[in-house]
Amino acid sequence: MTITYTNTHPRRLDEAQGALANAHAPVHQSWIPRLVLGAVALVPAISLVMALDAQGSDQVALGYFNILWTGLLMLVFGGWMMASKRFASGQKLAWIFAWLLAAPVALPLYWYRHIWQAPKAELVHD
Numbered sequence: 001m002t003i004t005y006t007n008t009h010p011r012r013l014d015e016a017q018g019a020l021a022n023a024h025a026p027v028h029q030s031w032i033p034r035l036v037l038g039a040v041a042l043v044p045a046i047s048l049v050m051a052l053d054a055q056g057s058d059q060v061a062l063g064y065f066n067i068l069w070t071g072l073l074m075l076v077f078g079g080w081m082m083a084s085k086r087f088a089s090g091q092k093l094a095w096i097f098a099w100l101l102a103a104p105v106a107l108p109l110y111w112y113r114h115i116w117q118a119p120k121a122e123l124v125h126d
Contacts, residue, residue, distance in 0.1 A: 070103045
């Protein structure tokens with residue numbers, strides 16, 4: 001005999017659907033994907049240092065790579081930040097402003113403060 005429990009309380013259903021929609025958010029990740037994101041967040045700083053040392057077309061190529069990679073990270077981190085309810089609107093604007101002014105420093109700092117140290121999501125079963 002199998003017993004199936006269905007939680008049909010509207011608030012619980014909304015929370016469960018929200019958790020499924022945001023399953024890729026940092027609060028749902030283990031430490032390995034978070035660490036990989038940290039390495040990815042360091043790429044703009046590393047490519048900037050490499051571009052400063054390069055010459056000619058290599059410097060231009062590294063500059064374009066840095067701009068594209070930084071833009072991609074800003075989209076990913078910004079999407080998670082905008083979807084999160086942990087940030088006030090002033091905090092969101094401050095992070096975006098920091099990313100635009102000093103992305104090679106601000107992106108790893110954001111990763112450390114809000115992805116590496118993100119609270120763990122907990123499943124609640126009734």
